Amino acid sequence: xxxxxxxxxxxxxxxxxxxxRDIMGFTVVWGDENGIYADFDVxxxxxxxxxxxxxxxxxxxxxxxxxxxQQDDVCLIFAVEDVDGTxxxxxxxxxxxxxxxxxxxxxxIRCFHFRDPAENLIEINKxxxxxx
Numbered sequence: 001x002x003x004x005x006x007x008x009x010x011x012x013x014x015x016x017x018x019x020x021r022d023i024m025g026f027t028v029v030w031g032d033e034n035g036i037y038a039d040f041d042v043x044x045x046x047x048x049x050x051x052x053x054x055x056x057x058x059x060x061x062x063x064x065x066x067x068x069x070q071q072d073d074v075c076l077i078f079a080v081e082d083v084d085g086t087x088x089x090x091x092x093x094x095x096x097x098x099x100x101x102x103x104x105x106x107x108x109i110r111c112f113h114f115r116d117p118a119e120n121l122i123e124i125n126k127x128x129x130x131x132x
Contacts, residue, residue: 004046005039005046005047005048006045006046006047006048006076007048007049007050008047008048008049008050008076008116008118008120009050009051009052009055010049010050010051010052010117010118010120011051011052011053011118012117012118013035013036013049013050013051014033014034015117015118016049016116016117016118017031017032017033017035017038017049018033019116019117020038020040020047020049020116021033021040022093023090023093023094023095024078026040026041026042026047027040027041028040029041029046031049036050036051036054037049037050037051037054042078047076072120072121074120074121075113075121075122075123076116076120076121076122076123077122077123077124077125078122078123078124078125079125079126079127080124080125080126081126082126083101083110083111083112083124083125083126084101086124087100087101087112087124090114090124095114096114096115097112097113097114098112098113098114098115099112099113100112103128105128108127108128108129109125109126109127109128110125110126110128111123111124111125111126112124
């Protein structure tokens with residue numbers, strides 16, 4: 001069994017498509033902003049977007065369920081060479097960070113967090129080594 005994609009199911013497909021193409025800078029390999037499905041090449045991994053309604057229809061569900069006010073279920077994690085530079089660049093593109101770049105020595109990373117237009121949690125990080 002081989003994992004091929006991470007597919008985000010979104011209710012605001014066009015906003016998310018533009019975000020991942022223009023803000024995150026990922027290459028579109030399938031689909032466009034006016035569709036319901038797209039694949040992005042994220043340095044060898046495929047990140048897919050699909051509308052919640054068409055996915056619900058595909059599995060025979062009545063309708064997409066509303067997100068609850070619970071803790072996040074998923075966090076997309078992207079490694080970079082320069083956490084602080086990426087933070088500054090994304091802020092200039094309109095991303096609203098949840099926190100500023102900080103060291104998480106117990107995790108062995110420097111990181112910061114923000115959300116995409118569908119409220120999916122995203123972490124940008126770089127390994128710094130574990131504290132001992």
